[in-house]
Structure formats: C-alpha cells, structure tokens
Amino acid sequence: MAVSTPDTIVQGGKGGAPKSPNRRWAMGFLIAAIVTYLFYAFVVPNLGAAGKTFVSTWIPAVATNEALVWVICAVGLNIVVGYAGLLDLGFVAFWAIGGYTAGWIMSTFIQAVNPGFYLASAAYPDQPGIHINWWLVLIIAACLCAFAGVLIGAPTLRLKSDYLALVTLAFGEIIPQVFLNADKFTNGARGIAPLDNVSPLPFGPSAITIGDVKIPISQPLGPFDTSAKFLLFAIVAAFAIFVSLRIREGRLGRAWLAIREDELAASMMGVPLMRTKLAAYAVGAFMGGMGGVVYAIHTNSVFPDRFTFSISILLLAMIVLGGMGNVWGVMIGALGLAWFNSTGLPQFGFWFNGQFGTEINFPSYSFLILGAILVLMMLFRREGLFPETRTRQILREAERSDAEELDGGEV
C-alpha cells in the first residue's frame, strides 16, 4: 500500500505531512461532524425564537441528515463513475434494494406476508416480524446490494460504455417497479412503515445524561431524535469515505483509474477488465445499499415511489459538480446539491414569492438547474469544481486538432 500515485504526493505535499494525507481529512471530518452534532443537540434548543426559526427554515436537522444519505450514495456512485469511469444511471436501484431490505428485516412487516412468523430480537420480545439490530441490517443490505451489483454488471460489462449506461438505467427503472408491483412482498404503493427505532449501540448503558440532554446508548432512539441519528449517519458516511479513499490507493483502486484512463492499455498491463469493473460495481452498490438503509431509517419508512430516476441523476450531478473521482469534492457537491434540492430552492422560493408577491413555483426549476449544471459543467469545467490534479489532466487533455487527426489518428 506504500505506492504513491502522483496525486497523493500532491495532496500530502500541501501540509508537509509525510504520510497518510487521509488522516488529516479524517480529523477534519470528525471535528465537522461533532460540531454539527453539538450545534443541533445543544445550541439550537437554547437559541431564541428568531434563531430557532432561522435554523428550522434554512438548515433544518432533517435536511442535514438527508444530505448525509446523499453523501453516502454519491461517494458510492463516485467509485463507479469517478474511479472506474463507467456511467451508471440506475444507482437508485441499490438505494431501493437497501431500503427494502431494511423494511423487511427491521419491522413487523414480514408478519403481513407470512402470518405467525416470529423472529424477535431481545429488543422487541413481544412484537411479530423480524427485528435485527440496524448495524447488522446495514451490513446485510450492503452485501445484498453488492451481490445485486455483480448480477447487474456481469452480463452488461462486456458491452461498450454507452450501452452500459442504458442497461443500468433500465435496471434502475425495473427494480422500483418490481417493488411497486409485487404487492404481496412489498406492500405495493402503501410501502412499509414504520421501521424499528434504531439504537446507537447494541449494548452498554441505556443512556447517559449531560446537563439536561439525555444521550441514548443502547436504548432505541425515538423517530424524531434527529441529532442522535445524525451522529449515526455521520459514522456510516465516514466509513464510506474512508473505504473509498483507502481502496483508491490500493491495487484495485489503481486498476480502476487505469481502466478509466485507457482500457486497452490497462488490459495490456494485465488488469483483468471484467473482474475489476465488477469490483467497482460491487463496491459502489455496497455503499448504495448502506445509503438505502440509512435513508429508510431517516424517513422511518420505505415507499416505492420515492425511488425515481431523478435520484440517479441528482447523484450524478453531485459527482459532476464536485469533481469526478475526488471524494471530498463529491462530498461537498453532495452536501450542497442535497441542501439546495431539499431546502435551499423551496425556501428561496418562499422568500422570493413573499418578498415580491410573485407566484413562481421554484421547485419546478430544479429540472432546469440540474440540467444546466450537467451541461455547463461538461462544456466548461469537465473536471468539476474541486478537481483532482490527475482527473483535470485527463479531462483537459489537449483535444486533438483536426490537423493531427488527419495526420495519423485512428486509421
């Protein structure tokens, strides 16, 4: 793992830290997460009325939590699109699979399918259904998604990249439709709700009290305990970021980058194309599954109509905006766009309409804005807002002029 690709040198060189530039980032993430948690758990309840209104209007805790879900998924999709250079337009499929896995094994729902089925955990001794601790569910759903990713990828990865985009898109459409139509197993459009309350740890004291704030440990969180959930989601996001940063430095990550940059050259150098691409799919899907579970917990429900194509596109826009392949850029892109989509645009609309007495439906402009982001970024800043040196060099590679093309080019 001691191999340093050029970009690690660049990253590490800035602060002069001799090894592991990731460590500083980890500290930064930790501090940011703790500060945000403290802000929501301790500062906001003690703010005045005006402050509380401001927070609940512009940066509500729910939106912050949701943004973390987007971060998890965007980081996952970044592995497929940013690292391996495979366009995946159906990422929402994994999100849906993860969500439904949580719906099945974290609620009383299984009772409806198979009456009399009891697999009660200690926390829910008297309830029917399956109640597995959510950390386990996270792993189960993620593994299931990774498997689904391999299933989806295996037949299609032999194809040219643009076909691949279409096939993934088709899967992204089929899977939510199956969940919608297979009434008996998924409750159809009525969805699965509520899910179990999650507990931060499966063991330990039930709660600790600091001042007048009680922090639950093994006691299940209430459905509205957003600040505690924030910590849990942040841990999952940190895991996703950590994995994608570390895996990139390793053999597999370098193989992905090689494939992205020149498939032919990579295969000549002995990189097994199929297996490496499948690995990208599996790892990406793994994180998609985690994102699905987290989203299900966040909303405390699973509904099939939430898993739309625009989710896949929004994720893609996050990656394109943040900088393909750069995990931190993608994270910033995800946080920004998620906030913009869930809070920024509607609230700005309210404010604008209230201020000027207009009746403009701002959320409907999200299509225009998303589309414009994609087009403009591709035209003018293909490497994203926070590019990696390496990606920038590739995407900005001098495009062959007509003269060169005629000269030798591909014949």
Added chain:
Amino acid sequence: MTITAVEKADNRPTLLRREKIERVLAYGLLLAAAVWLLWNLVAAPVQFANVTLGGIRTGAIYALVALGYTLVYGIIELINFAHGDLFMLGSVFSALILVNFFGAGTGSPKDWALMILTLVIVMAMCAGMNVAAEFIGYRRLRRAPKLAPLITAVGISFIFQWLGIVLNGSAPKSWPKVIPNGGIHFGNVILDYSTIVVIAVTLPLLALMTYLVQQTRQGKAMRATAQDQDAARLMGINVNRTISFTFGLGGAMAGAAGLLYLETFGTTRYDAGFQLGLMAFTAAVLGGIGNLKGAVVGGFIIGVIQAWNDGLPHGLGQQWSQSVVFTILILLMVFKPEGLYGKPTVEKV
C-alpha cells in the same frame, strides 16, 4: 489486499462453452415466448387481433422515435438521451399549436388540414431544437472523452423536461383529438381510425427518409461521415453541416411522433418522453443500433410486444409493461447486442 485484481487474465478458452450455453438459453427463451403467444391466440383470437393492431399503432410511434436514436448513433456514436424528451416536447407543441392556437375540433375537413399543417410546423420545430442542442451541447464535445457528451445529453434531457413542465404543467393534460374515436369493423376486429392515420403518416415519412438517406447527395454525405469523419472531410464534405442535418432529420421524426402520440392518446405529460424514449431506444437496439431498417422493424416489434403484454388475457398487465420491455433490453444486451440487422462489431482500438 485479498482482492485478486491482477492475477489471471480473463480470456480462458471456456468462451466457447459459454457461447453455447448462451445460445441454448436464448432459444429456450424464444420458444417459451412462442408457446405463450400460441396459448393466448387460442384462448382469445379476437382480442389477440385487436391488441396486435393497437401494438402496431404504438409501434409506428416507437419506430419514428427510434429512428432519431439510430440516426444520431450511426453518425457520431452518441446515445442521445434527450431524444425521448424531444418527442415529448413534440407532443406538447402539437397540442398547443393544434388546439390552443388553431382551435381545431374533431373530424371536419378543416381540422384535418390544420392537423397536417401542425405536423409540418412541429416537425420543423423539433428539428430546430435538436439542431440547436447539437450546436450548443454536443458539437464542442465531439472529441472529448465519451462520458462528457453522454452526461451532456442527460442534462439536455432535463432541460427539455423543464420546458415540458413550463409549457404543459406538471400534471397530465387531456386534449380534443382531430381523429374521431371508433374505427372500421371487420367482424369483431376493429381497425381504429387513429391506427390508419398513424400508419398513413408514418409510412410516407419512412419512405421520404429512406430516399433522403439513400438517394440524395446529402444522404451520401451522411453515410460517408458515419463511416469515417476524417475521410469525409478530405473528400470535401462539410461534416458539421452533415451532422446538424442528421440531428434535424431525427428531430423531425420525433416531432411527427409527438403529434401522432397526441392524436392517438389525446394526452400530454412532461414525463412521457423518458419512458417512451427508453422503449424506442430498446427498439433501436433490437433492430441493431445505427441501422435504419432495424430501427423501424424494432419499433414495430417492441410496440406489439408491449401491447401483447398489456392486453392479452395471460399477459402480465400494464403495470409491468416497462419492466417487460426493459428486460428485453437487458436480454438483448446479453445475447445479441448487435441486434437483428446490425453487424457484430469489434470495439475500435
């Protein structure tokens, strides 16, 4: 690291056996489909005929849209994601022009004339929009990495959808149709008037397009550009203009499809393009993408398959029609990515 990224090469000689297994599987699937069809035909012959006629009508619309995909793919190897949404805009434009602007009603000779006028206007509008999209978006990215034009196409598709929301609202809208309901009865089999009109508009358009591509100078330029852009440029062909012309041609077909869709179903919705575009793309792939005849045949096949699934007594029903068509897309990718008429291609190096 336990992951064996670079251990063995993938090309082991088991390839032949895999091909054999694939072939057996593919024929098995086809056989199962045939048995299923026969079962339906015996169970309800009249319904079968009616459903098939409806499928041909939808298939004609798919064929027109699929041509747009295949033309563009044939010339610059780009899957134009925005094409389905261009079709949607075509249907919205037709509704606005025909009903709101011209105030057409149902069935009188004046209405028919207005419909034909609208057809021409909408074809021109959609052609213009497609050319504009090419000029603004794809032209500058022609030599960029492949991901860039694809993502641009997705972006343009969203911009088109936004236009659809602005023009049509976010809820589906119903419109009066020029073509009266009902049809010609052959016993219990009904040939809808709309089917007749759709076929009557589609076939001349297809003939015109075949003529344009195969007989005219511009068509020759198109085919040359598709084969080799540099050689075409050396021969004095204006490559940019040729590509623009191709986009225009595809856009015009999408516009015509939009009007026919409106006249068949009488509704417009801003998200119609996404689903129909995917169906049409499947049709283009089925026929062999880049192949004009293939796109038309594929369009009709997909239309009929969808109708069978939706309407036959033992079909899965409408709520599954998308899944069925996309499953066909995936199966095609696995078993026959080159399509019915396409040549098996080796990835260019």
